[in-house]
Amino acid sequence: MLISYAHSLVLFAVPKTGSTALEYALAPCCDVKLTGAPARRHTTMQMYAARLEPKVRALCPVEPELVALVREPLDWLGSWYRYRGRPNMRAPQNSTRGMSFDRFIEGYLSDVPPAPARLGTQTGFLSRQEGGCGATTLFPYERFAEAVAYLRRRLHAEAEPEVVNVSPPALLSLSPELEARLRQERGADFALHRQAVAGWPDLAARIGA
Numbered sequence: 001m002l003i004s005y006a007h008s009l010v011l012f013a014v015p016k017t018g019s020t021a022l023e024y025a026l027a028p029c030c031d032v033k034l035t036g037a038p039a040r041r042h043t044t045m046q047m048y049a050a051r052l053e054p055k056v057r058a059l060c061p062v063e064p065e066l067v068a069l070v071r072e073p074l075d076w077l078g079s080w081y082r083y084r085g086r087p088n089m090r091a092p093q094n095s096t097r098g099m100s101f102d103r104f105i106e107g108y109l110s111d112v113p114p115a116p117a118r119l120g121t122q123t124g125f126l127s128r129q130e131g132g133c134g135a136t137t138l139f140p141y142e143r144f145a146e147a148v149a150y151l152r153r154r155l156h157a158e159a160e161p162e163v164v165n166v167s168p169p170a171l172l173s174l175s176p177e178l179e180a181r182l183r184q185e186r187g188a189d190f191a192l193h194r195q196a197v198a199g200w201p202d203l204a205a206r207i208g209a
Contacts, residue, residue: 001043003032003052006061007155008060009067013042014125016079017069021161024149029155045126045134066134067151070122070196071141073182073189074174077108077119082167084116089166101172109185119207123188133192137203146209 002011002023011026013019015038023041027033034040043052045066056064071079081104084096093115096104107117128134139147148161174182183190203209 001034001041001048002026002030003056003154004030005056005059007032008062008064009154010048010056010064011151011194012045012066012126012135014068014070014122015042016076016083017071018161022148025159025161026151026155026157028159029157033180033187039097046129048132055102065136067137067143068126068135069139069144070126070193072193072200073122073186076122077105078172079167080119081172082170085170086168101174102178105174105178105182109181121189123192130155138196139203140193143200146204150207150209
């Protein structure tokens with residue numbers, strides 16, 4: 001998470017949405033840089049509201065803009081699966097090596113997900129305690145370049161994000177039955193991404209993209 005008091009902006013680091021690249025490029029222009037351990041870097045909306053929001057609102061000249069990117073759920077899960085299949089993982093218990101994508105998704109949907117599939121949801125990451133997405137500016141991941149341009153302009157940043165944490169290639173074959181179950185049981189995540197995509201024309205007009 002990055003926070004700029006001067007520019008009244010909070011950038012949420014939703015996992016697997018290019019947040020690390022944005023962090024490297026934009027951190028020098030921000031006042032607060034929650035980096036390092038994943039639980040700190042990937043501060044959720046509810047954690048922000050409970051621990052940081054009153055101070056941020058008090059120190060920002062105007063109501064802070066809460067920015068986040070959200071990714072199509074199958075693409076998001078595929079990125080996780082490929083990323084955790086890379087060699088030489090520091091936490092081998094989280095590895096997906098030797099695990100089919102079907103088995104990974106089955107684990108993700110189970111009541112007690114195994115370590116490689118213990119991921120949470122994008123909806124849960126961005127939801128307020130009272131419900132609903134808390135981001136005031138929500139970019140679809142497909143508009144990453146436009147999000148970068150907007151954030152650089154808002155923060156007066158010169159650095160361009162570099163490609164980091166690229167997931168290695170892997171076969172992402174999912175049975176139709178399991179995909180249907182995923183879409184039903186994680187319907188909120190699919191709806192959140194559709195909301196971001198549908199709202200892009202209005203957002204593009206607002207930010208001058």
